[in-house]
Amino acid sequence: MKGKSILTKVAVCLLAVALGLAIASSTETGYTVHDKTRPNPLVITPAERFGQPPSDAIILFDGKDTSQWQSEKDKGPVKWQVENGYMEVVKKTGDIRTVKEFGNCQLHIEWWVPPDVDPKITDQKRSNSGVFFMGRYEVQMLDSYTDDNYKTNKTYADGQAAAIYGQYPPLVNACRMPGQWQSYDISFLRPLFDDKGLCIRPARITVLYNGVVVHNNVEIKGTTEHKKKAQYSPHDKGPIRLQDHGNPIRFRNIWIRELPEQPYLIAD
Numbered sequence: 607m608k609g610k611s612i613l614t615k616v617a618v619c620l621l622a623v624a625l626g627l628a629i630a631s632s633t634e635t636g637y638t639v640h641d642k643t644r645p646n647p648l649v650i651t652p653a654e655r656f657g658q659p660p661s662d663a664i665i666l667f668d669g670k671d672t673s674q675w676q677s678e679k680d681k682g683p684v685k686w687q688v689e690n691g692y693m694e695v696v697k698k699t700g701d702i703r704t705v706k707e708f709g710n711c712q713l714h715i716e717w718w719v720p721p722d723v724d725p726k727i728t729d730q731k732r733s734n735s736g737v738f739f740m741g742r743y744e745v746q747m748l749d750s751y752t753d754d755n756y757k758t759n760k761t762y763a764d765g766q767a768a769a770i771y772g773q774y775p776p777l778v779n780a781c782r783m784p785g786q787w788q789s790y791d792i793s794f795l796r797p798l799f800d801d802k803g804l805c806i807r808p809a810r811i812t813v814l815y816n817g818v819v820v821h822n823n824v825e826i827k828g829t830t831e832h833k834k835k836a837q838y839s840p841h842d843k844g845p846i847r848l849q850d851h852g853n854p855i856r857f858r859n860i861w862i863r864e865l866p867e868q869p870y871l872i873a874d
């Protein structure tokens with residue numbers, strides 16, 4: 607009898623541990639390990655060629671149509687030059703932004719800086735633009751190409767191409783020579799705020815520059831600013847914005863995928 611009662615106690619303990627583990631796993635995701643009721647992911651069709659949009663992407667710019675964009679200044683039509691499959695910044699017409707607003711997303715964008723810039727134009731004035739997430743968080747675009755035969759455009763590290771402006775230099779300089787198309791593939795997790803406007807989860811970003819990881823899931827410290835410490839102010843979804851910094855930068859093949867929230871990452 608005594609042996610049986612010990613066995614019963616052990617069995618009860620094991621059951622309790624198993625139940626505990628099952629509950630622990632279900633509180634994070636709503637599903638237990640290998641749960642057969644867990645839905646399989648939505649099927650999408652990847653593009654035939656790398657860099658092209660998969661079937662669930664929103665095409666933001668296909669080389670001709672700018673209807674997904676508007677002028678940041680007056681919310682009117684885009685005043686940038688559209689020709690030969692790209693659009694080019696027209697100085698002083700201002701930034702452009704997407705009509706639609708986004709939160710968590712994956713963005714692909716290709717950009718080009720001219721090869722024939724006056725070498726006296728340097729630093730942040732040399733082929734500057736940038737892509738802003740939620741209208742606030744800039745991944746810098748600049749002529750940062752360097753090799754033995756090319757006069758490198760010197761600037762501060764957290765302002766060179768692919769920097770999270772004013773916060774993080776890229777891990778490496780993967781810049782292509784001016785006159786060649788370059789790409790960013792970026793995944794962005796939006797910041798979250800409580801009802802008092804306090805940031806309870808900073809934004810995070812991963813950036814591939816010409817296929818090379820240059821930011822690996824880094825925490826954005828707040829709105830990217832010039833000569834100012836970054837800080838957060840509360841906001842909801844926002845546009846993708848492209849910068850008119852007075853330089854003739856070109857863009858093509860821009861697409862975006864909206865990504866769902868990840869509840870298990872939300873802080874209490």
Ligand code: MG
Pocket residue numbers: 734735736744746747849851
């Ligand atoms: Mg810029």
